[in-house]
Amino acid sequence: MIELNEEQIDKKGYKLHIVNSKKFKTVHITAKFRCLLKRETVTKRALLPFVLQQGTKRYTTSNAFRRALDDLYGAVLSMDGTKKGEQHILTARMTIANQNYLSDQHNILTDGLNLFKEALFAPNVINNRFDPKVVEREKQTLKQKIAAIVDDKMHYANMRMIDEMCKEEPYHLHVHGYPDDLERITAEELYSYYQSVISEDPLDLYVLGDFESIDIKKLIGNLFDRDLSKHLDLDISSETPVVNEVKDIIEEQELQQGKLHFGYRTHTKYADKDYPALQVFNAIFGGFPSSKLFINVREKNSLAYYAASRFESHKGLLFVFSGIAPTDYDRAKAIILEQMEAMREGQFTEAQIDEAKRLIINQYKETLDDPFGMTEVLYNQQLADSSRSVSEFIDAVESVNHQAIVQMANKIELDTTYFLTAKGGQSNA
Structure with a gap:
């Protein structure tokens, strides 16, 4: 290890x-x-x-x-x-x-x-x-x-x-x-x-x-010593806004391919105990080519040029990205939301969980194969005031179960949908 x-x-x-x-x-x-x-x-x-x-x-x-x-x-x-x-x-x-x-x-x-x-x-x-x-x-x-x-x-x-x-x-x-x-x-x-x-x-x-x-x-030695003029206390414990109503934003530009994006509040950050569950949730939901978003939005329904998700671990946000034909907005939006609902209802298999864990751990090890990737892992710990070691992180990912992923899915809230579309809502092709 x-x-x-x-x-x-x-x-x-x-x-x-x-x-x-x-x-x-x-x-x-x-x-x-x-x-x-x-x-x-x-x-x-x-x-x-x-x-x-x-x-x-x-x-x-x-x-x-x-x-x-x-x-x-x-x-x-x-x-x-x-x-x-x-x-x-x-x-x-x-x-x-x-x-x-x-x-x-x-x-x-x-x-x-x-x-x-x-x-x-x-x-x-x-x-x-x-x-x-x-x-x-x-x-x-x-x-x-x-x-x-x-x-x-x-x-x-x-x-x-x-x-x-x-x-x-x-x-x-x-x-x-x-x-x-x-x-x-x-x-x-x-x-x-x-x-x-x-x-x-x-x-x-x-x-x-x-x-x-x-x-x-x-x-x-003392090569990088500094006399600080004042000590900055960086208080980053900002309150997460309550989502009272989902914001739906539509913007038009001269383009051919629409961009349908979703912003969620995960209420989970890097040092939190359930952060490994967020990792596994995202891997199944939209983090890899085997995910629900990719398979159901792109492969099965041919609605998206791409469909994926990623999370921001120091702010507690999850983003969904998809590139669609402007005329497919309603259908694509419905199917993307269905994938989140499926996660909340636990519609994923033990085989999917095992594959998600394998992909996460492999990706993590690849990061540690790069010297600056290694530094980023350590700096993320420093920022989050976390002391989770490599083996502890891998063990935590391995121990995530079906229930923990469902709990994570139900903790995540949709905040904003944003659609960048062609003028008039039609493709300019």
Whole structure:
């Protein structure tokens, strides 16, 4: 059985997570800064990773910065932003060769850690601002990314559904920001916001690799120490709204394929005891190609180009996605709702439960075969204040029974349906 050998150390201004693993011949460094989702900061925070990757104080251009990475045996560095529940997570990742597997005696890991630190804490700044040309260029890059989301109608439909479903909750905020806010951001303003991030945000630093002959604690030392200007207490225990009435939203655009999406409240989050039951429920309902949604909506009735479900484990939401002909709205909606009703009535077999468990455990093990997947599993535990080990999670999934899945199905509430359809409700084909 795979177990994650993690040691947590409270350092000055951050938490260090050392994950000793002989599984990989590379070292993987991940820094995660978090804050609450807020409209006034979400676009600046979305822009930051784009700007920070364009150079540092020492390597002032993106070309020079990339050459410095190449010189470290082709080290790779990336940054992005995501949301988990109502928190906006900024992540920086670096992959670097492990010194143990190189003939070069030069300490590449020390150089890698220093470059990673520089990318985070010593960006290219002139006169208390980022390079205005870089900021303007990266604003255009982010603007194009936001536009691409609008063009991806499946992604757009889910975004719009969350807009409506979570209208009064921070979770509705777009993690890539808003074009109108983007236009107004200056190089000075972005640098000022960056300073608040590195001096206030809770930071978790993960180093993962084979450290048997490397004193990783000594190498890190006080390299990433921070003097926090204030301690942010991130209270994320927001109340789940009561669903008094299902919201039905229909929006029309020039398109050929309709997007029918459903948003449910699961009332179950990552650390909850019945979270494994949610996993098995979703696997049978819509999580895999053998699920009820795929078989009954797509295969048997030929109503959908795709039909699937997934859940958000830090917010307690379940989403159903389907792509249908605009004229099939009523029939597709009825059959999708029937699948949820079938789950509530326990219309699934022991063979389906066993297959669902096998698929979940295989997928989980595949995640742990990836170093950054491993880090995500550990960070999810950190965010949820959960200490469920790999074996405990697998055992919990294995122990989910028919009754627990039925109880989960009856706990889940439909909140919103959203249909993105062709103008006039007919296909433009």
